[in-house]
Amino acid sequence: MSRYFYLRPDKATWATYKGEFNAVPKWGLPGLKDCPGCGASWSSWGTHYPAVDLSELPERHEFEEARQEPFHEFVRLRELVRPLAPPNSKLPPGTDFGPLVGPASGRLAPFSGLESCWIVVRRDTFDSLQAAGVRGLLGCKTELKFRQKTPPELIELQIEPRGLLHRDCLPPDLAPPCTTCGRQGFTLPDDPILDEASLPTDTDLFRVGNFATVIIGTDRFKDAVEQGGWEGIKFRELPVR
Structure with missing residues (x-):
């Protein structure tokens, strides 16, 4: 059985790379x-x-x-x-x-954008993830504009909503989604639990369907990132029920 990890930005790398974009x-x-x-x-x-x-x-x-x-x-x-x-x-x-559009500067970490719930990677990182057998990757060129003469090629990963948070970690009095617009308003629980029956089996990277700012990677994705030595991302394992 796969293990699942909540992906968050590693802010400790920001001082090292000092790159940024506003997109x-x-x-x-x-x-x-x-x-x-x-x-x-x-x-x-x-x-x-x-x-x-x-x-x-x-x-x-x-x-x-x-x-x-x-x-x-x-x-x-x-x-x-x-x-x-x-x-x-x-x-x-x-x-x-469509692509991310906006100014960028400096040297970006191998993984960036997670603070805005996106994942932007350098081309070499993307190619290495694919070579490592990470499943379900769809890379899209950004339209970020650098001032330097030889800007890096940056790829945004399309991460689609798939699995769900388990009902056990949601408020007990939570109303069902609106039948008109689909909204179900709740804050992210401190201790999220993933609904095993809803989780995809054909991709190693996805968003939580009922809380799309939560990006999940499998142990295969985590292993590829750590073996590549790529910085900019932290992993928090989530339970599955």
């Missing part, structure tokens, strides 16, 4: 204003599909400005991008698409 995804769905089912106005964070290219979509300009929209308008925009997204994607309000 946003190129396109995104709007947030939702006043859901007719639950009344909530909300937007998700962490659901990002960098491999989904909206550049040929005639309505692409409608995905360039962060904002909130009423439910009927959100649904219209969501259905425009659904054919371009991975099959069975839920696409909640605030889902992002």
